[in-house]
Amino acid sequence: MKLKYNLIAFSLLGGVLAACDPMEDIYDEIDAQGITITKTEKEYVLTKADYSAISKLAKKDAKTKEDSTMAGRVASDMALNSFAKGDVYIPKILPQIYPSWGKGSSVGVTYNFKEDKSETLKKYFGVKLYTLNKEDYAKVWGSEGNDFLSPAYAPESAIPMVLADAFKDAREGSFALAEYMYSDKEPVGKVLLSEDFESFQKNDEILIDGWNQIVVKGTTKWTANAYNGVSAKFSAFRTEGEQENWLVTKAVKIDDAAATFTFDLVLGHFKGNPLDVYVSDSYANNGKIVESEWTKITDSFKYPEPNPTGFTSSTNVGKYSLKNYNGKSVYFAFRYAGSGEGVTTTVQVDNITVSTLKAIVEPHNDLYQFNGGTWAPYSNKEVLVVTPEDYAAMGAPGKHNNFSSSVKADDYLPILLKGKYPYAKEGDAQVVLYKFFKDKDRGTLVYADEYLYKEGVWTLNSNIVVRSMESYLHNGKEWLFDPTIIETVHEEDYAYLVEWAKTNKPEYVDKKYGNSEFWFGASSYHKNFNIKLADRRSNDPEGKIDKDDQKATEYILKMVQEGCQMILSHNHPDAPTQMNGVDLYYKIRPLLYDGRDKVIYSFRFKSLGNGKFEVAGEPEKIQ
Numbered sequence: 119m120k121l122k123y124n125l126i127a128f129s130l131l132g133g134v135l136a137a138c139d140p141m142e143d144i145y146d147e148i149d150a151q152g153i154t155i156t157k158t159e160k161e162y163v164l165t166k167a168d169y170s171a172i173s174k175l176a177k178k179d180a181k182t183k184e185d186s187t188m189a190g191r192v193a194s195d196m197a198l199n200s201f202a203k204g205d206v207y208i209p210k211i212l213p214q215i216y217p218s219w220g221k222g223s224s225v226g227v228t229y230n231f232k233e234d235k236s237e238t239l240k241k242y243f244g245v246k247l248y249t250l251n252k253e254d255y256a257k258v259w260g261s262e263g264n265d266f267l268s269p270a271y272a273p274e275s276a277i278p279m280v281l282a283d284a285f286k287d288a289r290e291g292s293f294a295l296a297e298y299m300y301s302d303k304e305p306v307g308k309v310l311l312s313e314d315f316e317s318f319q320k321n322d323e324i325l326i327d328g329w330n331q332i333v334v335k336g337t338t339k340w341t342a343n344a345y346n347g348v349s350a351k352f353s354a355f356r357t358e359g360e361q362e363n364w365l366v367t368k369a370v371k372i373d374d375a376a377a378t379f380t381f382d383l384v385l386g387h388f389k390g391n392p393l394d395v396y397v398s399d400s401y402a403n404n405g406k407i408v409e410s411e412w413t414k415i416t417d418s419f420k421y422p423e424p425n426p427t428g429f430t431s432s433t434n435v436g437k438y439s440l441k442n443y444n445g446k447s448v449y450f451a452f453r454y455a456g457s458g459e460g461v462t463t464t465v466q467v468d469n470i471t472v473s474t475l476k477a478i479v480e481p482h483n484d485l486y487q488f489n490g491g492t493w494a495p496y497s498n499k500e501v502l503v504v505t506p507e508d509y510a511a512m513g514a515p516g517k518h519n520n521f522s523s524s525v526k527a528d529d530y531l532p533i534l535l536k537g538k539y540p541y542a543k544e545g546d547a548q549v550v551l552y553k554f555f556k557d558k559d560r561g562t563l564v565y566a567d568e569y570l571y572k573e574g575v576w577t578l579n580s581n582i583v584v585r586s587m588e589s590y591l592h593n594g595k596e597w598l599f600d601p602t603i604i605e606t607v608h609e610e611d612y613a614y615l616v617e618w619a620k621t622n623k624p625e626y627v628d629k630k631y632g633n634s635e636f637w638f639g640a641s642s643y644h645k646n647f648n649i650k651l652a653d654r655r656s657n658d659p660e661g662k663i664d665k666d667d668q669k670a671t672e673y674i675l676k677m678v679q680e681g682c683q684m685i686l687s688h689n690h691p692d693a694p695t696q697m698n699g700v701d702l703y704y705k706i707r708p709l710l711y712d713g714r715d716k717v718i719y720s721f722r723f724k725s726l727g728n729g730k731f732e733v734a735g736e737p738e739k740i741q
Contacts, residue, residue: 154220161587164229169196171211176202197230197582204588205599212597221594226587233581238500239549242566250298252314254280266299266479278493281486288488295564297483307474311370314469315350318342324350328368332407336361346561349468354456362455364407369447374474378437382469388424390461396451399443429558431518481506504552520553520562527552532576535569546571607708611685613642625659638681647678650713675737682706682721683731691729
């Protein structure tokens with residue numbers, strides 16, 4: 119059985135009311151009195167309130183978390199879906215929309231429907247994002263302490279080991295997007311100081327051997343923040359009076375002019391800058407601050423762009439050269455100065471590093487799949503993974519190497535795709551995998567979208583289509599979906615009639631090519647019915663075509679109708695007689711050629727079961 123139709127519908131009853139119906143006031147009065155009437159509405163378009171009502175009804179029917187999610191999306195998408203279907207839920211809201219309409223009433227309902235994602239796109243749902251940290255690099259490098267990978271410690275060998283530890287319960291076929299730092303040349307040098315605070319638990323006071331917290335004003339301390347890794351945090355929010363605290367590192371012996379100092383920084387709920395950074399080669403290490411012993415180096419760093427309502431992404435502030443301190447021991451200090459009534463910005467400092475390493479390090483991300491019990495690099499042309507280089511090339515997304523609610527993926531990805539696939543063909547589909555910053559609580563996630571190449575432009579496939587004027591009937595007790603199947607005639611259908619004619623009416627088959635017949639008028643070559651009077655009369659050995667043009671046209675259309683009836687019987691030998699308790703109808707729409715134009719006609723049939731159909735109405739020219 120060929121399944122090549124779409125379920126759509128139309129109003130079965132012909133009485134269409136004009137927009138300015140003089141009976142409307144009377145109908146309103148009847149509604150108010152609770153009297154049942156029979157009435158027809160050509161088209162009703164579901165509203166935002168209707169989608170919300172259906173969403174609530176569907177949630178009550180949900181049996182799984184996935185069902186509940188699908189039900190909830192009806193309201194947010196303003197579209198029905200494969201869980202909340204029109205034939206189930208539209209009849210449930212029609213009594214509220216038309217409270218007095220009774221038996222024989224009908225309405226055509228138009229609504230949005232969100233189709234299920236393609237199987238290719240579904241394959242890349244739930245990709246985990248994993249960012250290699252200091253502990254991961256330590257497993258790879260050992261005591262060398264480099265925070266990146268290199269040719270000697272290649273990603274394809276190092277990352278599977280890291281992912282195996284990170285995802286011990288990985289399911290077969292699951293994916294992870296691994297992001298890491300990489301140097302294409304082996305580093306030269308060593309790490310003199312490295313602190314990532316990973317040994318601390320949430321809200322622990324930052325106490326490290328050789329380090330000091332020096333409280334100058336207030337009582338607030340630097341503590342451990344355990345969100346998205348561990349960092350040292352300070353905030354004057356909800357404090358009383360001024361707060362000033364210096365977090366001072368242990369002494370670091372600088373033995374190479376190439377040494378640099380760097381750290382990562384997050385700023386939250388920005389209300390003024392409270393953080394200054396200092397270096398000293400004369401600090402007495404006595405727990406007392408004498409500012410003349412310190413040099414402020416704050417302006418040597420680039421802080422992340424402030425966010426007054428949330429948190430910035432973790433940003434490396436750049437490197438400060440220590441060549442002027444070569445041969446000396448130095449201390450570094452992070453000074454927070456604010457107050458509960460003034461500057462309250464939250465500061466998170468992480469990955470404090472002093473190093474002599476000489477290496478050009480760049481961010482990378484690669485897709486890995488868990489297959490056969492191991493992680494391995496994954497590459498497939500059906501999915502494009504957006505890289506840090508791509509984010510940078512797109513401009514604003516390169517700021518944090520991700521998209522967000524303010525930097526929308528759909529504003530940039532079509533341009534990226536155009537550059538990546540200059541020879542794309544109409545109808546091509548491409549899945550794109552990218553990073554998206556959701557919010558402070560959920561952080562950065564991996565999203566997958568599917569784009570389609572249409573008319574020279576890559577367009578996001580939203581999967582939302584409009585289902586136009588599906589018909590619903592009232593049977594006296596309830597509203598029911600009225601299924602009418604619209605079917606297009608295809609090349610193989612015309613070929614079926616040609617083959618039938620070769621066996622049953624061979625004298626009507628085109629002798630030269632054998633791909634057209636003139637009994638029904640079908641041509642598998644032209645993919646249409648030929649209703650041109652001159653052609654039909656010159657290929658009519660039995661003299662069926664009347665000399666009167668009108669009668670001849672009526673006969674020819676009748677034969678096309680018979681051909682369509684045969685196509686339905688051939689394609690749908692098991693078609694039921696009813697659906698949802700309502701008689702099932704088919705509309706078949708072939709292409710007809712009249713000698714000048716190609717036009718589409720519609721022929722309507724009622725299903726009698728067992729592959730039998732009866733004519734239900736006159737042929738209708740629709741285009």
